Amino acid sequence: MAATTAEPVPRLQPPEPLARVLAQLKNLGFGLLFLWPSILLFSAFVFYPLIKSVYLGFYESDPLGNQGDFVAFDQYRSVLGGSEFRDSLWITFKFTLLTVVPGIVLGLGLAMLANQKLPGISIFRTIFASTVATSVAVASMMWLTLLNPTTGLVTWILDQLGQPRLNLLNDPDWALVAVSLTTIWLNLGLATIVFLAGLQGIPERLYESARIDGASRLGTFLHVTLPMLSPTLLFVTVIGTILAFESFGQIHILTRGGPLDETKVIVYSIWEDAFQSFDYGVASVKAVGLFILVLGLTALQLRFLERRVFYQ
């Protein structure tokens, strides 16, 4: 490079085609040198399994978990069109609704409380964010005690309110609500953090002009806060939906999919088929179904992520 010109201005002149090709090849070499660890890992643990899952769906499994007969699309048709998959899909939708909507309302409420300018507010911010530091297992073990039907705090609160006692985790009508309660609490810290960041991104002058215009508190909330928060709202909705679709740990610990399969979300049913019944074929079909569902959701998330980072 240095040999071609003595003056350090070669960038202004169009390089010769050959030199350009050589430079690009050299960059390609360096690029691959820097990229190969990621490429190798993604190939082995993301792309290969994805293709393998689709492939496994074409084969039935024998009771020992070995690959059985090739059935082409028959298994896809029977599993994805079957009532079991439909039921778990319906439960997953209910679970999503039960966790995302309250999560947004509570998260936004907490963030607005934490956005006040008061001395000592940072202590409250830490407390509100604290559930981010609890893992699925920790949260589930904590709620297991709270939900204990004879000695738990929830039973005590129901007694104080004069309501009939409920064995939430063992009642087919209430188990999903109980799991949702745990999940809402678990994800609340994250929602609060994201909403608080969104609120702090709203320019103060907007509130000042609203004040000058004599807008009420509700009016300010509806016409300034909510519209300015719309990207954050979308973000939290998408994240919450994906988290709900991928939930497993709290169900594995709290209800094991029961009672009467009322908490058997898609991921739990995949796990059960694959690792309890060793039916890799059926489980793979369900996994491919889940992939297609989450694909739409993640596409949305990615588009948002891109916008967010570009305009930061």
Next chain:
Amino acid sequence: MATKSEALATRAVTAERAVRRRPWGRYALGYLALILAAAVIIMPIYMTAVNALLPKQAIVAYPPKLFPSDPQWGNFPKALDQVPLARYMLNSTIQTGVIVVGQLVTSSLAAYAFAFLRFPGRGLLFLIFLSTLMVPLEVSIIPNYQTVSTMGHVLGGHILSIDSYQALTIPFLATAFGTFLLRQHFMTIPKELRDAAAIDGYGHLRFLLFVVIPLSRPVLASLAVFAFLSAWNQYLWPLLVTNDDNMRTVQIGLAGLRGREIDSFNVVMAGTLIAAMPMFAMLIFFQGQLVRGLTAGAVKR
């Protein structure tokens, strides 16, 4: 710099004005709402702490005790004694440490290639990287589990096998999210810096190590904290690839406490608190980085 401090000063003034303008009633109302909300949020953690300190017979009493009148600190050593909690914590620490360091290394390298090197196919390759974000872990677990158990028969299972740290970590050493995050930051570093470094004889690797990395410390910290959080909290994968109790991570060990021969539930709660401690410490000491990492893109992977 001047504009930034100006903005800060303006903000401080408006904040001061807002506080001064606040009448005492509103002040009290604000705190009341905050304290009530904080009490509800912290209740599960508080009750766990109370239960962890109760004596054996008090934990089955009704109504539930809201305060430990006779705190049993001995429940904590009992938990460590009856369950290999220390071993679980060690496993989780190794697993998380390897994943955090691995992700920082692989994504710094990849992000550098995408930000500083021009080569044919770069755009396409970047898209392929991003597309991995669309494949949830849950979709790939069956083939990945098969890979790990098959590899257990290859070369004596030294590369990868069930019940190994490799199985817990290797599938998570690369991250498209991290690569994306770092690339966005690397692209803000002026290209002139690279040209100047090249004149000084810096190759790509030296430039990355001694110029780009030091300039990217805050982003790297956010990524590290984010990676720590998602690695430490993993549940489904460690459940699948660990059978040996000595290889269990904290999360799986904790879930297993339910079915174990344990003195009683107060000891289980003591164990739960011990298991939660590292993450609470993270929250307190690295809140800033945590918040930045999470708001940049909360992708649980």
